Amino acid sequence: MIRIAVVGSSSMDLVVTSAKRPMAGETVLGESFITVPGGKGANQAVAAARLGAEVTMVGCVGDDVYGEIILENLKKNHVHTKYVEPVTGSASGTAHITLSEGDNSIIVVKGANDFITPEYVEKAKKVIEESDIVLVQQEIPEETVEYLAELCSTLQKRLLLNPAPARKLSEAVIQQASFLTPNEHEFEILFDGRDRTEVLTEYPNKLFITEGKNGVRYFDGHEEKVVPSFEVEAVDTTGAGDTFNAAFAVAVAEGKSFDESLLFANRAASISVTKLGAQGGMPQRLEVERGFEA
Numbered sequence: 701m702i703r704i705a706v707v708g709s710s711s712m713d714l715v716v717t718s719a720k721r722p723m724a725g726e727t728v729l730g731e732s733f734i735t736v737p738g739g740k741g742a743n744q745a746v747a748a749a750r751l752g753a754e755v756t757m758v759g760c761v762g763d764d765v766y767g768e769i770i771l772e773n774l775k776k777n778h779v780h781t782k783y784v785e786p787v788t789g790s791a792s793g794t795a796h797i798t799l800s801e802g803d804n805s806i807i808v809v810k811g812a813n814d815f816i817t818p819e820y821v822e823k824a825k826k827v828i829e830e831s832d833i834v835l836v837q838q839e840i841p842e843e844t845v846e847y848l849a850e851l852c853s854t855l856q857k858r859l860l861l862n863p864a865p866a867r868k869l870s871e872a873v874i875q876q877a878s879f880l881t882p883n884e885h886e887f888e889i890l891f892d893g894r895d896r897t898e899v900l901t902e903y904p905n906k907l908f909i910t911e912g913k914n915g916v917r918y919f920d921g922h923e924e925k926v927v928p929s930f931e932v933e934a935v936d937t938t939g940a941g942d943t944f945n946a947a948f949a950v951a952v953a954e955g956k957s958f959d960e961s962l963l964f965a966n967r968a969a970s971i972s973v974t975k976l977g978a979q980g981g982m983p984q985r986l987e988v989e990r991g992f993e994a
């Protein structure tokens with residue numbers, strides 16, 4: 701069994717479905733409301749665990765009822781929670797999600813996720829040392845991502861940095877990370893709108909640009925490649941990126957080639973969008989493999 705450490709956010713997703721998205725100053729009637737566990741870190745942890753990895757989450761929850769639900773949910777999904785601490789006096793992270801007109805829009809309030817400091821990660825150093833690959837995203841403080849990148853590079857641990865939501869990264873972090881997985885929008889911000897092919901060539905087998913329905917693009921050292929995605933009837937695309945990142949990390953850690961790993965990850969992500977909620981459709985290992993046999 702491969703071991704994965706996820707340093708990242710866990711939140712409660714407050715999801716509204718509405719035929720119409722309200723404009724500024726407008727009120728509309730929506731159709732449904734659900735609260736489901738989410739947050740990019742927790743989503744990636746759950747996805748990796750369902751795919752058969754032994755996963756430890758390093759994160760923080762609030763001392764509210766959401767925090768209890770988030771912790772319970774991680775445990776239920778066989779994610780180790782020894783390093784997920786409740787923060788006294790803080791609310792849990794929340795994501796306010798509107799599903800409308802075939803797309804989602806999200807406001808994230810970090811809450812307790814802001815307490816995932818470099819010092820906090822330092823306390824979990826052992827987990828990082830013992831893992832095959834480390835996953836991180838950007839719903840936690842920037843200095844923590846920087847600290848983790850430095851730590852992983854010192855320990856010679858592979859770090860997959862999912863640069864979502866988008867923000868600029870230092871050259872040091874880009875160098876220290878083993879894998880970067882921006883979507884097209886995040887890529888633009890990360891590399892100042894530079895030419896895609898030019899940037900890809902600079903980061904062979906490191907930079908993987910996810911282009912939704914169009915698949916994933918990377919440069920393998922010889923040529924630029926696109927690994928196709930799978931066509932499905934999408935119910936909710938929230939968490940598809942998280943499923944992709946987790947599945948890619950699992951496959952790479954298992955020693956699969958990049959092409960195989962990307963295909964596996966695309967397949968897992970495509971299954972995830974067929975159900976409501978970020979973690980709703982995240983597949984078990986067998987579901988992904990069955991898809992390949994068909």
Ligand code: RIB
Binds near residue numbers: 737739
């Ligand atoms: O990547 C999807 C996640 O981003 C959601 O679960 C929500 O928590 C947002 O932060």
Ligand code: NA
Binds near residue numbers: 977978
């Ligand atoms: Na889903």
